[in-house]
Amino acid sequence: MASITLNHLVKKYGDGFPAVNDVSIDIADGEFLILVGPSGCGKSTLLRMIVGLEDITSGDLLINGQRVNEKEPRERNLSMVFQNYALYPHLTVYENIAFPLRLSKGKFSDEEIDRKVRAAASTLDLDEHLERKPANLSGGQRQRVAMGRAIVRDADAFLFDEPLSNLDAKLRGQMRTEIAQLQRRMGITSVYVTHDQTEAMTLGDRVAVLKKGILQQIASPRELYEQPANLFVAGFIGSPSMNFLPAHVQGNVFGTPLGDIPVPQHAAGKMPPDGSIVLLGLRPEHFEDAKFVDEAIAARGTTFDARFTHTEWLGNQQYGYIRYQPDEAVQAKLNELAQDLDADEMQPQLVVSLDATSRIRGGTEGRIWVDTRRMHVFNPETGENLTRDAEAGAELTREAAEERQAEIERARQELAAAG
Structure with missing residues (x-):
């Protein structure tokens, strides 16, 4: 070796x-x-x-x-x-x-x-x-x-x-x-x-x-x-891909095409000046039909109403699709990112995970809850993840290395025992 x-x-x-x-x-x-x-x-x-x-x-x-x-x-x-x-x-x-x-x-x-x-x-x-x-x-x-x-x-x-x-x-x-x-x-x-x-x-x-x-x-x-380092990594890793929602920084809220979203605690103090445009990174599983979120958990995020273009029911899970009106400057950046990811363009839409029993369907409006604690905020010009916690990310990799070593040792012991 x-x-x-x-x-x-x-x-x-x-x-x-x-x-x-x-x-x-x-x-x-x-x-x-x-x-x-x-x-x-x-x-x-x-x-x-x-x-x-x-x-x-x-x-x-x-x-x-x-x-x-x-x-x-x-x-x-x-x-x-x-x-x-x-x-x-x-x-x-x-x-x-x-x-x-x-x-x-x-x-x-x-x-x-x-x-x-x-x-x-x-x-x-x-x-x-x-x-x-x-x-x-x-x-x-x-x-x-x-x-x-x-x-x-x-x-x-x-x-x-x-x-x-x-x-x-x-x-x-x-x-x-x-x-x-x-x-x-x-x-x-x-x-x-x-x-x-x-x-x-x-x-x-x-x-x-x-x-x-x-x-x-x-x-x-x-x-x-x-803990992706930038827009490219965030968009490449994960299936379905991470959603990128354009937002204007307005004090302690993000103004988005879907309504105002409070700036979460982990993002406070890391934002550019008021009026700046950022991209909010949210994975599909960070969303849920608000009807299936109990009060204790609901307080950890925020809700918004949105009209769905269509839904995909896969038996054990369901995805909903929400279109939004993009900011032209930001959409150009997203299309540039799409080309880097081998795609033609990036659709101005959110893909959200829904409980398999949710009755939200295409053409209807639903109330959606989003876990803002897990939100990433990206600078659309540089692609930098403004909210990345490098220390927490490094700890994840350290844990993975320890688990991997333990797995190798178990495999060797099993091989030795088998003769």
């Missing part, structure tokens, strides 16, 4: 464009780090720089404290799992997994190769498929074969380049679980690239969010969700 250190890494192409721009990350031994962001943000380029498939323009890459900028990929002892699996169609599953060992030309005996291949196949539940060809396997099985080839190399780290993007939604969920469990059992350093924020939130110990080659924030999934 290995620690990987990225010190001010920069990658510029011939036209001078920085695909990766001054990225610094310390990846701990055994950590599962996710690189996430929209298309073209530099995440795959950064992964290829780590494995040695892309030259480094400037900065230092260290593996276990040793600078490896000029080392060839084969000298870095890293295993890469590609998006397209990169399997040899004419070879059996057994021979595909054994292939990197046979490339070593005499380093491993036939007995050692057989032991390693069968151990990897057992770990990945491929024992019954060793004599089959890739064409006769499902997408999930082919992905496991690609992972088996990485495992047998006894590499210091696994690098995954969008390994699940070719699978259907159900199989992606299954493979996420398998990759997470495998990584926990082996405790091997892993760097995983994805554009899917659900994968990022469910797999990683920490997640590094990239935008146009620049690192926006690196933290545990929970810190990113609850």
Whole structure:
């Protein structure tokens, strides 16, 4: 296993464009780090720089404290799992997994190769498929074969380049679980690239969010969700996305298209001057049909009346959609953010979570309660989260690291007990 250190890494192409721009990350031994962001943000380029498939323009890459900028990929002892699996169609599953060992030309005996291949196949539940060809396997099985080839190399780290993007939604969920469990059992350093924020939130110990080659924030999934550093991170992490409601600062209230909202205590003293425009960040679950909020909880937020365009009932939950009249200047900023997030435009609407039994429907008006204690306030020009509690966010990441270490220890003990 290995620690990987990225010190001010920069990658510029011939036209001078920085695909990766001054990225610094310390990846701990055994950590599962996710690189996430929209298309073209530099995440795959950064992964290829780590494995040695892309030259480094400037900065230092260290593996276990040793600078490896000029080392060839084969000298870095890293295993890469590609998006397209990169399997040899004419070879059996057994021979595909054994292939990197046979490339070593005499380093491993036939007995050692057989032991390693069968151990990897057992770990990945491929024992019954060793004599089959890739064409006769499902997408999930082919992905496991690609992972088996990485495992047998006894590499210091696994690098995954969008390994699940070719699978259907159900199989992606299954493979996420398998990759997470495998990584926990082996405790091997892993760097995983994805554009899917659900994968990022469910797999990683920490997640590094990239935008146009620049690192926006690196933290545990929970810190990113609850204490985003800026508008981009807040809008990228979470499904449905965070709502951004334009507001005018008016003393101790925010004037919004849906009515006045009192400035919550955690935002007091952090606001720009009266008359300034800010964006209120509210996640769908911060709302509820006021009929389902008891008095004790209601006092922690505020209510407003709104007309719903439509609702979506999903059985165990329900979402309502509220349109509002946007401020033109703010809408331009939101559309700019939408483009950063790979969307055409950002609709001037709120998506609110409702109790599954709520009778609010499209075309009707309802009274909605919002938990203002969990509200974020953003500067629309800089994107800065004015209400971010950095200390509380850091504590969330510390807790996640402790829980993760305990989980790895339990997995190792269970593996040792199983013999």
